[in-house]
Amino acid sequence: MMAVGDSVSGGIDFMREDLKYLEQHGASARHQGRLNVVFCDGHVESPTLQFLFADTSDAALSAWNRDHQPHRERLVP
Numbered sequence: 270m271m272a273v274g275d276s277v278s279g280g281i282d283f284m285r286e287d288l289k290y291l292e293q294h295g296a297s298a299r300h301q302g303r304l305n306v307v308f309c310d311g312h313v314e315s316p317t318l319q320f321l322f323a324d325t326s327d328a329a330l331s332a333w334n335r336d337h338q339p340h341r342e343r344l345v346p
Contacts, residue, residue: 275304
């Protein structure tokens with residue numbers, strides 16, 4: 270599960286956002302379109318904005334949850 274990630278808009282929250290909103294705040298210009306993320310187990314990754322905020326695969330969604338399940342019911346329609 271992800272614990273901490275780069276701030277895109279200057280806030281303290283790191284949550285799944287609409288990719289268009291992030292693009293308006295210049296997210297793709299940082300780190301070649303990637304964000305640095307620290308996971309609860311201590312490892313660090315730099316996934317793409319697409320993977321973090323638009324991808325609905327099990328691998329992408331499960332990284333947001335402590336039980337490592339995708340929880341599709343939480344997706345905004």
